[in-house]
Amino acid sequence: MFSTKAEYGVRVMAHLARREVDGAHGASPIALGTIAEAEGLPLAYLEHLVARLRRAALVESRRGAHGGYSLARPAERITMAEVVEALEGEIAPIECITSNAEGTLVCVRDGQPGHDPCPTKLLWTRVQGSIVRTLTEMTLADLVEPAARARRRTSAAALRSAGTPQTNSETATA
Amino acid sequence: MFSTKAEYGVRVMAHLARREVDGAHGASPIALGTIAEAEGLPLAYLEHLVARLRRAALVESRRGAHGGYSLARPAERITMAEVVEALEGEIAPIECITSNAEGTLVCVRDGQPGHDPCPTKLLWTRVQGSIVRTLTEMTLADLVEPAARARRRTSAAALRSAGTPQTNSETATA
DNA sequence: CCGTTATCCTACCCCTCAGGTAGGATTACC
DNA sequence: GGTAATCCTACCTGAGGGGTAGGATAACGG
Numbered sequence A, B: 001m002f003s004t005k006a007e008y009g010v011r012v013m014a015h016l017a018r019r020e021v022d023g024a025h026g027a028s029p030i031a032l033g034t035i036a037e038a039e040g041l042p043l044a045y046l047e048h049l050v051a052r053l054r055r056a057a058l059v060e061s062r063r064g065a066h067g068g069y070s071l072a073r074p075a076e077r078i079t080m081a082e083v084v085e086a087l088e089g090e091i092a093p094i095e096c097i098t099s100n101a102e103g104t105l106v107c108v109r110d111g112q113p114g115h116d117p118c119p120t121k122l123l124w125t126r127v128q129g130s131i132v133r134t135l136t137e138m139t140l141a142d143l144v145e146p147a148a149r150a151r152r153r154t155s156a157a158a159l160r161s162a163g164t165p166q167t168n169s170e171t172a173t174a
Numbered sequence C: 001c002c003g004t005t006a007t008c009c010t011a012c013c014c015c016t017c018a019g020g021t022a023g024g025a026t027t028a029c030c
Numbered sequence D: 001g002g003t004a005a006t007c008c009t010a011c012c013t014g015a016g017g018g019g020t021a022g023g024a025t026a027a028c029g030g
Helices: A004-022 A032-039 A043-055 A080-088 A121-137 A140-152 A157-163 B004-022 B032-039 B043-055 B080-088 B121-136 B140-152 B157-163
Strands: A059-062 A068-071 A097-099 A105-107 B059-062 B068-071 B097-099 B105-107
Touching (some): A004 A043, A004 A140, A043 A059, A043 A080, A080 A121, A080 A140, A121 B140, A140 B121, B004 B032, B004 B068, B004 B140, B032 B068, B043 B059, B043 B080
Antiparallel strands (some): A059 A068, A097 A105, B059 B068, B097 B105
């Protein structure tokens, strides 16, 4: 479904975001080697993934000694849809479904004589929609927040959690 | 994301369901060759797919002359989740997420020392949940129904399309 | 009982891509 | 200028997607 590109890449982003949330933000970027070691992932492979993230303007890099990567924007303003799309390419449940120019979902087999537009289109558009929706509803900050909250044991987050409709707490820690 | 296994397989199921809805149900199964020709898909390949569907007890077969396939259950009682799962195997957005014995989603990397259970788990479980939910909420009958309805009663659709050029009428309909 | 028409089963084949390695060029700090 | 990092291009390997081929088996119809 999603490959390890998405998994590893998201973990890198989460690692960067966690640092930022913890307060030691701004000045010093984090070297990829550090992240690779901490997460137990191959450095050379992460380089490819983080290159995609950079081309998508989700992270910024500083070269040379004491260089590394940092988030291009605050974690609250980065949706997981952006991250996953940067890593995996266009996010469609099946080849025949594509989104053209903001929003509308199109089936490439539309407009064929005889049978109506593929009857299965209804299914794939729904699946596509639900994936994209949950991915855009979630920001990088949401991913990191619970862990950070557990560490800080703070009350500040209570504000947000009251405002954001936690429609989906399914799979809450079993 | 999903391969053509899912796409072709769903189209085969839809073909079988359509026949049943139209009234000519029961007695005579449909030969795969007929479906392959009608859908423009390679017969030999469909044989593999339909074999999976049969092993999952979603279709029944009759061998020999005038043989073929038919739905094992009425279309309203077949969820698209069953169909896709039979064709694609276990349906998880990423390898590390699996559902164990009815419901609970588990991450294989849980319980590792040092870092908390993968921070990304929250993301993948949500994606997983939303996919499975939309897939189980939809039955094969739902897929076929609009087409059948359009054929029987051709006028009703004109109302909606004239009113608002909504981005995507199909995902919106419930 | 024999030919026809279908499902079944096993094996193979090609090609892409995921997943990763290797090695070097470039940039920046000290 | 050494060193530590990002950058870039190329290459490798195995698995799986997307089929094809060929035959065994089973049920009709005459």
